Amino acid sequence: MRDLFFVGYLGLLLLMAFKRPFLLTLVYAYVDIVAPQRLSYFLLNSIPLSLILFGLAFAGFMLSDDKKDVRISPRWVLLIVLLAYCGYTTFEAVEPLAAQEKWAWVWKALVFAAFLPLTLRTRLRIEALALTLVLCASALIVTGGLKTVAGGGGYGVMVLLVDIDSGLYESSIISCVAIAIIPIILWLANHGTIFKPDWRVKLYAAALIFACLLIPIGVQARTGLICVVVLAILFLRTAKRRMLYIMGAVVLGLVTVPFLPTAFAERMGTIKNYKTDESASTRIAVWKWTWEFVKERPMGGGFNAYIQNKIRYTMPVIDDNGLDTGEVDTGEVIDQGRAYHSSYFEMLGEQGWPGLIMWLIIHVGGVWRMEAIMRIYKKRNREDEEWVIPLARALQSSQIVYLVGSLFVGIAFQPFVYMMIAMQIGLDTYLTRRRQESAWRPIKDLRLKTSEV
Amino acid sequence: MIDNLSILLSHALLALAFWYLTLRDDLNDEAPPAPDAEPEGFGHAIRKRPQNKTKAAPDA
Numbered sequence: 001m002r003d004l005f006f007v008g009y010l011g012l013l014l015l016m017a018f019k020r021p022f023l024l025t026l027v028y029a030y031v032d033i034v035a036p037q038r039l040s041y042f043l044l045n046s047i048p049l050s051l052i053l054f055g056l057a058f059a060g061f062m063l064s065d066d067k068k069d070v071r072i073s074p075r076w077v078l079l080i081v082l083l084a085y086c087g088y089t090t091f092e093a094v095e096p097l098a099a100q101e102k103w104a105w106v107w108k109a110l111v112f113a114a115f116l117p118l119t120l121r122t123r124l125r126i127e128a129l130a131l132t133l134v135l136c137a138s139a140l141i142v143t144g145g146l147k148t149v150a151g152g153g154g155y156g157v158m159v160l161l162v163d164i165d166s167g168l169y170e171s172s173i174i175s176c177v178a179i180a181i182i183p184i185i186l187w188l189a190n191h192g193t194i195f196k197p198d199w200r201v202k203l204y205a206a207a208l209i210f211a212c213l214l215i216p217i218g219v220q221a222r223t224g225l226i227c228v229v230v231l232a233i234l235f236l237r238t239a240k241r242r243m244l245y246i247m248g249a250v251v252l253g254l255v256t257v258p259f260l261p262t263a264f265a266e267r268m269g270t271i272k273n274y275k276t277d278e279s280a281s282t283r284i285a286v287w288k289w290t291w292e293f294v295k296e297r298p299m300g301g302g303f304n305a306y307i308q309n310k311i312r313y314t315m316p317v318i319d320d321n322g323l324d325t326g327e328v329d330t331g332e333v334i335d336q337g338r339a340y341h342s343s344y345f346e347m348l349g350e351q352g353w354p355g356l357i358m359w360l361i362i363h364v365g366g367v368w369r370m371e372a373i374m375r376i377y378k379k380r381n382r383e384d385e386e387w388v389i390p391l392a393r394a395l396q397s398s399q400i401v402y403l404v405g406s407l408f409v410g411i412a413f414q415p416f417v418y419m420m421i422a423m424q425i426g427l428d429t430y431l432t433r434r435r436q437e438s439a440w441r442p443i444k445d446l447r448l449k450t451s452e453v
Numbered sequence: 454m455i456d457n458l459s460i461l462l463s464h465a466l467l468a469l470a471f472w473y474l475t476l477r478d479d480l481n482d483e484a485p486p487a488p489d490a491e492p493e494g495f496g497h498a499i500r501k502r503p504q505n506k507t508k509a510a511p512d513a
Contacts, residue, residue: 002457009464016471020480023471030467039460066481122483128474135467143459150455194473384487438486 003040010036014056021060025119026132028053028112032415033136033168050108061119069121071429075365076117079421082351082358083110086303089351093302102303106413113418120426121433123387124193129423130184130391131194133416138208140168141178145211148218168416175224176405177416178215179231183394185209191387227405234397283341283408285311290340290349300352310336343406350412359412363403366424370396373431388431395424 013030017023028050031037037049086106093099120126168174189205190197216224232249239245289309293301301308311334340346347356373392377385402417411417474480 005460009468012468013471016468016475019475022480023474026471122479122481124474124477124480124483128470128480131470132467135463135470138466139459139463142462143456146455146459194470194477380489382487382489434486438489 006036006040017056017060021064022119022125022128024053024057024060025116026128028057029129029132029419030136032109032112032419033133034139035167035169054108054112058115061115065119066121069433070118071433072117073425073429073432075362075369075421076114076425076429078358078362078365079110079114079425082355082362083107083114085355085358086110086351089300089302089355091302092299094297094305095302095307098304098307099302102413105415106303109413109415109418112415113422116419116422117426117429120423120430123430126391126423126427126430127188127192127194129419129426131188131192133419133423134181134185134188134208137168137174137177137181137416138211140174141208141211141215144174144178144218145214148214167414171219172221172223172409173411173414175216175219175221176227176402176409176411177414178212179224179227180398180401180405180417180420182209182212182231183234183397185212187390187394191390223405223408226408227401230404231397231401234400238393282311282335282338285335286338286340287342287345290345294348294352298352300348300350300355303350305349306339307337309338310334311338340410342408343410343412346410346412362421363399366399366421367396367403369428370399370424373428376435377431391427395420395427399424 010027010031013023013027017027031049031053037047086103090096090099090103116129120129168177185205185208188195189202192201195201213228216228236242236245286306286309289311290306293305293309340349343359344356347359351359370392374389374396377388377392398420402411402420406412
């Protein structure tokens with residue numbers, strides 16, 4: 001039944017997309033995020049759906065889109081360079097087979113991220129992409145929120161639609177992404193033109209944001225809690241009554257605590273007792289290993305190079321009350337092939353210093369560019385551009401939440417995040433072009449042109 | 454049950470958004486922006502210099 005639904009649904013989307021070929025790009029984004037082929041058991045499962053849809057989206061762009069408004073930016077060029085560099089490190093990888101496995105999906109994410117800004121040449125297209133990303137993520141977030149309210153959950157226990165551990169379906173990733181999209185949901189609810197901001201849109205947005213906040217509780221990922229705190233601090237910047245906001249946040253926090261499941265409180269408690277937590281100890285040991293590894297291979301070991309690690313670490317002795325006794329356990333914990341658990345170390349270990357620097361410019365550059373846009377448009381202060389500053393701020397907040405969340409999760413190549421990067425690049429190039437189009441021209445120039453004619 | 458509800462809700466909204474987008478012409482083409490009232494950047498700075506300001510008419 002579900003198979004037939006997805007086949008029919010895709011058919012419907014494609015039918016609409018043939019009237020407006022840009023929609024094919026959004027259909028690809030939908031397939032990449034929700035992965036309907038994984039939610040079905042046959043039919044879609046048996047065909048290379050992503051490949052077909054990317055081919056259609058590209059053909060739609062080449063055949064029917066106006067290319068005169070297409071612009072690129074330095075970050076776009078860097079995306080292409082990063083793609084080429086990843087290809088090179090895959091070729092030189094220390095674990096060739098494992099590297100090719102990751103390369104098989106990374107190159108698609110980077111190619112699509114590079115393709116997307118070329119198509120974002122109107123305001124409506126940028127908004128349509130934002131809405132698609134939010135609605136696609138909501139397929140997982142609504143189910144996660146409802147299951148959390150119903151009392152289910154647990155790290156690696158809660159099943160979001162399907163029991164797989166890739167893309168947004170992985171616990172830590174969804175809890176980081178769910179918080180990162182909250183600013184974009186708010187922007188859509190206040191400045192959207194596809195769904196005009198009436199009471200229904202605002203009510204749904206509020207419910208969706210609530211579900212987003214429930215995700216870290218439901219999946220019990222500590223990353224999510226850190227992301228919530230970061231986002232709360234970022235909102236301080238725009239809060240009109242800051243003291244009231246801080247007091248409200250503190251009261252809300254205190255009121256919420258008694259309703260949180262005990263398991264969640266216990267797991268979050270391990271953030272401050274990280275020394276006694278095996279998961280945290282492993283991370284620190286892996287990061288140390290990566291640091292040593294990259295000293296020998298500054299150009300990186302290629303994708304999934306962590307498979308080679310063999311780490312040993314000691315655990316403090318815990319007494320019956322759960323307190324650290326200060327003694328170190330005599331038995332060392334030996335582990336191997338532990339993942340990076342940090343996007344920064346993932347980039348450093350896999351792509352070396354050049355890869356990490358490029359990645360940082362692409363991501364931190366997003367924060368800087370959005371700040372630059374906000375400053376430019378604050379000066380311009382035009383009525384028809386009122387939507388710009390809130391969108392730039394939303395994208396900047398999302399980026400910062402991602403950058404902090406990815407300190408503890410290896411999501412350096414998460415396709416969803418690259419779509420947000422593509423949206424930033426698209427917004428940036430679109431606004432630059434529009435500013436040039438509306439630029440002030442002296443009357444004498446206009447006179448000159450008239451006399452030439 | 455919860456899964457199906459979530460899939461149905463998100464997919465219905467996405468399909469509705471797609472439908473609205475097919476009806477919008479500004480998806481592909483936008484009207485050019487209104488020209489700026491004042492120059493920006495260097496033009497603005499040059500204009501603001503005292504020697505470039507228009508002199509007031511002398512009193513009669």
